Amino acid sequence: MCCKNKVVTVDGVRVKLQIWDTAGQERFRSVTHAYYRDAQALLLLYDITNKSSFDSIRAWLTEIHEYAQRDVVIMLLGNKADMSSERVIRSEDGETLAREYGVPFLETSAKTGMNVELAFLAIAKELKYRAGQQANEPSFQIRDYVESQKKRSSCCSFM
Ligand SMILES: Nc1nc2c(ncn2[C@@H]2O[C@H](COP(=O)(O)OP(=O)(O)OP(=O)(O)O)[C@@H](O)[C@H]2O)c(=O)[nH]1
Numbered sequence: 563m564c565c566k567n568k569v570v571t572v573d574g575v576r577v578k579l580q581i582w583d584t585a586g587q588e589r590f591r592s593v594t595h596a597y598y599r600d601a602q603a604l605l606l607l608y609d610i611t612n613k614s615s616f617d618s619i620r621a622w623l624t625e626i627h628e629y630a631q632r633d634v635v636i637m638l639l640g641n642k643a644d645m646s647s648e649r650v651i652r653s654e655d656g657e658t659l660a661r662e663y664g665v666p667f668l669e670t671s672a673k674t675g676m677n678v679e680l681a682f683l684a685i686a687k688e689l690k691y692r693a694g695q696q697a698n699e700p701s702f703q704i705r706d707y708v709e710s711q712k713k714r715s716s717c718c719s720f721m
């Protein structure tokens with residue numbers, strides 16, 4: 563499960579993220595609480611071609627609410643956005659769920675890399691902002707940032 567490092571540059575500062583990936587245990591909902599209790603951020607992924615993966619997200623959000631740190635940064639990601647012909651979960655469904663829980667949302671593709679860098683960058687920005695928060699600093703809004711930077715999977719002629 564542990565670890566891969568990912569370095570992103572935020573406002574000229576290098577931030578090292580230590581990434582833990584579950585090794586499939588999440589399919590059985592048997593990831594131990596200790597495993598994510600200390601995490602500063604959690605990326606919740608579903609597969610846009612798999613309805614049951616989307617339907618599991620609510621249970622995970624409930625679980626996280628109970629066992630993760632109160633101020634954990636959560637991001638919802640709808641992955642496999644490149645597989646548009648097999649899509650069963652609409653972008654709007656992901657957006658609606660994310661809005662309900664107040665978390666940022668992106669559709670990503672691990673295959674093409676779409677929005678992958680952005681997801682890590684947004685989390686690093688949020689964590690850096692929180693760590694160095696100054697009273698007079700403009701606040702960083704991760705949801706607004708993600709919305710302004712994201713690429714949409716549906717189409718492209720205007721991009
Ligand atoms: N087309 C496409 N395939 C993907 C994408 N992401 C993952 N895959 C494929 O989906 C399959 C499962 O990917 P994994 O990363 O192993 O998924 P996982 O949910 O972590 O699987 P476990 O760790 O075994 O539970 C692999 O064949 C990947 O190549 C994507 O964005 N697009």
Ligand SMILES: [Mg+2]
Nearest residue numbers: 583584585586
């Ligand atoms: Mg896995």
